[in-house]
Amino acid sequence: MKLSEKLRREGLVQYIDALPFPAIAFNGEGEVIILNRRAREKFMPQNGHIHCYEITHNIDRPCWEVYGEEMCPLRKLREGKEPFAYHDHGEDPHILVSGKVDEDIFIEFYLDSYVTDLIREFKFLAEVDSLTGVYNRRKIEEVLSKEAERSKRYGNSVSLMLIDIDDFKEVNDTYGHQIGDEVLKRVARTIRQNLRRTDSVGRYGGEEFLVILPETDVQRAIKAGERIRKAVEREQFRFGSVTVSVGVTVLKNTDDFGTLFNRLDRAMYLAKERGKNRVEYL
Secondary structure (H helix, E strand, O other), X not given: OOHHHHHHHOOHHHHHHHOOOOEEEEOOOOEEEEEOHHHHHHHOOOOOOOEHHHHHHOOOOOHHHHHOHHHOHHHHHHHOOOOEEEEEEOOEEEEEEEEEEEOOEEEEEEOHHHHHHHHHHHHHHHHEXXXXXXEOHHHHHHHHHHHHHHHHHHOOOEEEEEEEEOXXXXXXXXXXXXXXXXXXXXXXXXXXXXXXXXXXXXXXXXOEEEEEEEOOOHHHHHHHHHHHHHXXXXXXXXXXXXXXXXXXEEOOOOOOHHHHHHHHHHHHHHHHHOOOOOEEXX
């Protein structure tokens, strides 16, 4: 029975073609039996190309002769040491896993874009607060470090805001955490809507948000804080509205994280002490 017939009988053609990444079935000599749709789109094989190395690497001799034996999954699989083989090309993200289906049938899965997309998704999840959709504390501190370095190098102003939702504990205690979560999400959205594309916002604590304003002096930072404060106050919830207290400061050349956040924290608490729902600068 021909290998292609065996593959069809066992349903592997349909299986391979349904995979969300490029896949190739070939025999022990490297002769390709099946390319799924994704593989055809990725490699666009030329007429007369029948070997895996011709199609995937556009070379006229086996991969192991060009790149070395360790780079050829087929050679590893034929030796029978492992049921699967893997290799990549270092900085060029070519990730390939091969499996032995039968004595003379092998399948290669090209996971480059698939894994890259997964990595991108994992990176997004690692950087974003899952409730509010803004940066998490680790990521916003990373952004601040880069902006601080850029400020020292080029002498541009960087302003910061620390925004705290007033009486948030009372909201949670009175109306429940589901309402509290809704408040956090909408406040975060309101902050984002009132910032420039070059600005960054992250959830810094339970109900605190840190905003980084590159190329911004203190007067413009205070205006941005007032704009956000008024926009939050206009938001209506089932129980009414909420307000925020905003502390503003400008990064100084002598600042480290400790001195910067001490000043920013004091500015925010000064807004609380002076009646809440206001912007204060230190």
